[in-house]
Amino acid sequence: MSSRTVFFTGGAGFIGMHVVPMLLEKGYKVRIFDNMFRGDRDKVAELVATGDVELVDQDVRYGGAVHSAMKGCSHVIHFAAVSINKSQADPHESIDINMVGNHNVFAAAADHGVERLVYASSASVYGDPKKLPMHEDDVLDPLTPYCISKRAGEDLLGFYQRRDNLSWVALRFFNVYGPGQKTTAYYTSVINHFVNRLRNGLPPVIDGKGEQSMDFIHVHDIARGTVAALEAERSNLAVNLGTGIDTSVADLAKILIDAVGVDVEPQFNPREVLVSRRAADITRAREVLGWEPTISVRDGMTDLVKQTMAS
Template identity: 80%
Template sequence: MSKKTVFITGGAGFIGLHVIPLLLEKDYRIRIFDNMSRGDRGRVNELVATGNVELVEQDVRYGGAVHNAMKGCSHVIHFATVSINKSQADPYESIDINMVGNNNVFAAAADHGVERLVFASSASVYGDPKKLPMHEDDELNPLTPYCISKRAGEDLLGFYQRSKGLSWMALRFFNVYGPGQKIEAYYTSVINTFIQRLRSGQPPIIDGKGEQSMDFIHVTDLAKGVVAALESEQDNMPVNIGTGVDTSIAQLTKILIQAVGTDVEPIFNPRDVLVSRRAADITRAREVLGWEPQITVEQGMNELVKNQAR
């Protein structure tokens, strides 16, 4: 029996490169579809050398390219996106890649009759939450072109489900961090920036009072959630992928100061912050995917600091 092939847009990026090894362990073949503008070419070349991974260097904005490259694939994971901060600086590119790209990938998946499509949605679809933890059925209030495109992506999946029977899962990623992440990643760049400052003996600078919080999910745990969604018996719903723990920026700073082993006090910079607090309700992830996170924030941050020291 021929191996099943997973088509992964943006597969050469941070999260994709953590998901692919898990899929290879499960004996899938992989077709990475990536324009390589931010991809890790060295790592992709290593994966291609295994014989079970191929790279199609193309852009999700071109529907014909997406459709042709997806031929023969049984599953789709759609990661390709423009980051949240870039979407505010350049809404045109964001709408082009995130909206047109979403539609190209979803339409092709529906036309090819794939078994399952997993979409990287985002916790940012909730906007500033009215209550914690944030549940999938809560009101959505996306605030930027990026967040709006993620919500629209979920709605588009519903359209292709109704019109063509597409089977999908939309994973609302919370604040992903871990080894291999670029320092400019929007929400979690705070981790890398704090570590860099601490290593050079400088105090971290915290916006506001440091009461704003995030739900930091380690990329290793998140990757397992993606694979679980690809193979879950249930489908056609959004699922939060987080830890359920809200870690304030002030707490994060303490954890990192301890992990780096330095003795400084943070500086507080008075300014407004966009989203005040975040924590995922992960009941659905447990019940539907049989998934829950294993890595605590303390463990993950300590490991990140050790890896960066190498």
């Protein structure tokens, strides 16, 4: 056990801060590799103080830095990426960090002969799904530089698997939410917008009929899935992590109204809305990772609202 060290890119971010404590519980040491642009320095400092976590304040775009920092690590978790919203505004940066960063991490992992690499892919690789639930073998149709880079990352892992026998699992995260999340994520901003209005006694305003849906998966369950992927017997495949339930924006508004405890009805803003729906087929996660979600959307959102109200 003593020699097991996880090299964790983007480990200081929202999801990483939920994964690292679970890794420590399992006896791993963790080397966080993060440019700290969005990282939580205070939380990382607390973890570093345990003696089992170190921080390398660097950027995945620098291949030499990645390669030397990974030396001596037995496992890799690669989460460092530019967000989906930002990738449309600045495709150059998105391709640079996501594509070049992916390649630097995978090439180094292959060189160092790590036991397993876990990669944060995304449900966005499917594009607008033709059917629900979305299965890993469905046609992929990524639409933005972010989504395209996530899919390309999966393909690159296949290359290093064939060439160097790299063992990997790509986790296709659905709509992750939970405590500690930055308010800028698209669907988190929907939650924040609704909650802020409700706290002021105002009804949430929904565009269209609120039919567009997401598969909201709690960050605690995502973290559990990440650790399971690090240790799963099967590898070299993509795995969905979601709840399998599509929660519409209208349903979300009702859950949040109940959680805040106000007596209002949502207002609908009649306009044309691109209705996209999301729900994961999680059969493979059950079979390959022995994983399933433990936190329902209602419980998770209610808990999140309580924490938001208390802060």
